[in-house]
Amino acid sequence: MAKKNEVTRRQFLNYTLTGVGGFMAAGMLMPMVRFAIDPVLKEGTEQEMVPVMDVSEITKEPQRKKFKVDQVDGWYESEVEQSAWVYKDEKDEIVALSPVCKHLGCTVDWSSNAAYPDQFYCPCHGGRYTKDGVNVPGTPPLAPLDVYKMKVEKGKLYLGKPEPR
Amino acid sequence: MLQRIYDWVDERLDITPLWRDIADHEVPEHVNPAHHFSAFVYCFGGLTFFIVVIQILSGMFLTMYYVPDIVNAWESVYYLQNEVAFGVIVRGMHHWGASLVIVMMFLHTLRVFFQGAYKKPRELNWVVGVLIFFVMLGLGFTGYLLPWDMKALFATKVGLQIAVTIPVIGEMAKTLLAGGEIIGAQTLARFFAIHVFFLPGALLALMGAHFIMIRKQGISGPL
Ligand code: FES
Numbered sequence: 001m002a003k004k005n006e007v008t009r010r011q012f013l014n015y016t017l018t019g020v021g022g023f024m025a026a027g028m029l030m031p032m033v034r035f036a037i038d039p040v041l042k043e044g045t046e047q048e049m050v051p052v053m054d055v056s057e058i059t060k061e062p063q064r065k066k067f068k069v070d071q072v073d074g075w076y077e078s079e080v081e082q083s084a085w086v087y088k089d090e091k092d093e094i095v096a097l098s099p100v101c102k103h104l105g106c107t108v109d110w111s112s113n114a115a116y117p118d119q120f121y122c123p124c125h126g127g128r129y130t131k132d133g134v135n136v137p138g139t140p141p142l143a144p145l146d147v148y149k150m151k152v153e154k155g156k157l158y159l160g161k162p163e164p165r
Numbered sequence: 166m167l168q169r170i171y172d173w174v175d176e177r178l179d180i181t182p183l184w185r186d187i188a189d190h191e192v193p194e195h196v197n198p199a200h201h202f203s204a205f206v207y208c209f210g211g212l213t214f215f216i217v218v219i220q221i222l223s224g225m226f227l228t229m230y231y232v233p234d235i236v237n238a239w240e241s242v243y244y245l246q247n248e249v250a251f252g253v254i255v256r257g258m259h260h261w262g263a264s265l266v267i268v269m270m271f272l273h274t275l276r277v278f279f280q281g282a283y284k285k286p287r288e289l290n291w292v293v294g295v296l297i298f299f300v301m302l303g304l305g306f307t308g309y310l311l312p313w314d315m316k317a318l319f320a321t322k323v324g325l326q327i328a329v330t331i332p333v334i335g336e337m338a339k340t341l342l343a344g345g346e347i348i349g350a351q352t353l354a355r356f357f358a359i360h361v362f363f364l365p366g367a368l369l370a371l372m373g374a375h376f377i378m379i380r381k382q383g384i385s386g387p388l
Contacts, residue, residue, distance in 0.1 A: 028219060031251040031258075032226045038249045074230070074248075075240035 045072060049151060049158040053086065056155065058094055062087040062110045062120075062131070067159065084148050084159055085110060085120070089132065097133045098146035098162035108145070120145065190380075195387035207384070209273035214372070216266045221365065223259040231311070233357035235350045238313035263305055270301060282385040290378040297371045300364050307360035313353060321348055321356075 007015075052067045062085040071080045085097045085108075097120075099107045106124035113121040119136065120129040128136040133145035149160035175181055194200045196207040230245035230252075232238060245252045274294065277283055283291035310321045325343055329335040344351030 028222070028258075031254040032222060035226055035245075035249055035251045035255045036229055038251075041250070075237060075244035 047161045049149070049160045051156045052084065052096075052159050053157050054155055055094070055152055055157055058086055058088050058157065060088055062097075064099070064110070083107075084162075085145075086157065087131075094150065094152070094157060095132070096148040096150050096157070096159055098148060100146065100162070101127050101141060102135065102143040102145060103127045103140040193384060193387075196384055206272075206276045209269050209276055213266060213269040213273055216262050216269060217368070217372070219258055220262045220266060223255050223262065224361065224365075226255055227259055228361060233311065233353050235313060235353055238311065238353060242312045263308060266301060267305065270298060274298070280385065280388060287378075287382055287385065290375060290382070293371055293375050293378070297368065297375065300368045300371060304360060304364045304368070307356040307364065310353065310356045311360065318348065321352070 047069060050067055050069055052065050057063075064083055065086050066081055066083045068079045069082055071078055083099055085099055087095055089095050099109075099120075101108050101122040101124065103122065103125060106122050106127075108120040108122045108127070108129065110120055111117050112123070113119075116128055118131060120131075120133065122128070122141070125140045127141040128139045129141065129145055130136060133147070135141040135144055144165055146162035146164050148162050151158045151160075196204050198204045198208070227245065230241055230249060232241045242256075246256050247253075277291065277294070306321075306324055310317045325339045325348065328338045328342060331338055340346070342352075342355070344355040
C-alpha cells in the first residue's frame, strides 16, 4: 500500500488532466470573456470644447443654450444636441449647468413652476435646485446639477463635458 | 468542499446515475490510441463536436457587437475586430473554426465510409450525419454574408445564382433566400436569423440524435 502523503497514480492523472483541461478551457474562454467585458475597461472618451454663445449675451437670468456635439458610440458616430443653463452669478462669473436632473435624469427647467420662482424645477418628481444648481433638501435629487467644463476664448463661451461636483 | 456540495445534492436528487449514464462507459480497445496508434482516426467526430462548441461560444460573443443591418454591419465588424480587446482572436476563432469544422467533419465522414461503419444497423445514423453535413454547409454559406463586404456580397450572389439553376422552383428558391428581388437589407437580416437561430437549432437537434444513436448502438467493431 502507498505510504502516507504519496500521490497515487490515479490522483496524479486526475490532477494533470484537470490542470491541462482547465488550462485549455481558460485559453479558449479568456479571450471571449475579455472581449465581452471590454466596455467596462475602456477609458472614457474626451469631448472637444464647442462654442456655445457670445459672452456678451450672457445675462444674470439663466438662459437655455442648445449646442451640437459629435458623439462616438462604438461604430456609430452622430451629432447630438445638448443644452446648458448659462448665466452670470453675483461675482460676475459664468456658470453653465447641465439640465439633466440628478435624480433619474429628466430635464430641469428654470423657474417653470409658479410656486418655486428662481429655482430649477424638474417636472418628473418635483425635484428642485437653487440658482447655483444645489439640490433643495427634501426633494428627490441627492446631488447638485453637473457643471460644464468651460473656457472663454475671443469673447465666446466654449463648453466641454458636464462634470459632477 | 466541492465533494460535500456534490454529496448534499446527490443525497437529495440522486444525480450520480444521471451523469454515469452519460459519461461512464467503456472505450473498446480498438478505438483507444493508447493501444493502437492508428485509432486516432476515431477522434475526428469528437474533434468536430469540440469545434462546434467553440463556434457556438465565439458566435454568441460576436453577436454582442455585430448588427445585421446593411448600414452598420461592416462598421460593427470593423469595430469589434479593431477596437475591442481580443476582437481579432474571437472573430479569428469563429473564422478559422468555420473552415476547420468542415475539415474535421470530412475526415470523420471518410473514416466512417472506409471502415464501412455506416452499414446495418447504423444506416440511420449515417443519414443524420449527412443532414448535419448539409446544416454545416448552410451555416458556412449564411455566415459568409454577415460581414457585408465585397467578398461576402459576391459570394452570396454566386450562391443564389446557383440556386436559380434548380429546375422549376429555382427563381422562387432564390427570392425566398434573398428575401426580395436583390441581395440587400432583407437578405442580410434573413441570413442572420438563419445563421444564429434556425440552423444552430437544427444542428443541436441532429447532433443530439447522432449521439443518442451512438450510445444505443455502440461504436462499430474492429476491422
Ligand atoms: S428625475 Fe428629476 S426629480 Fe426625478
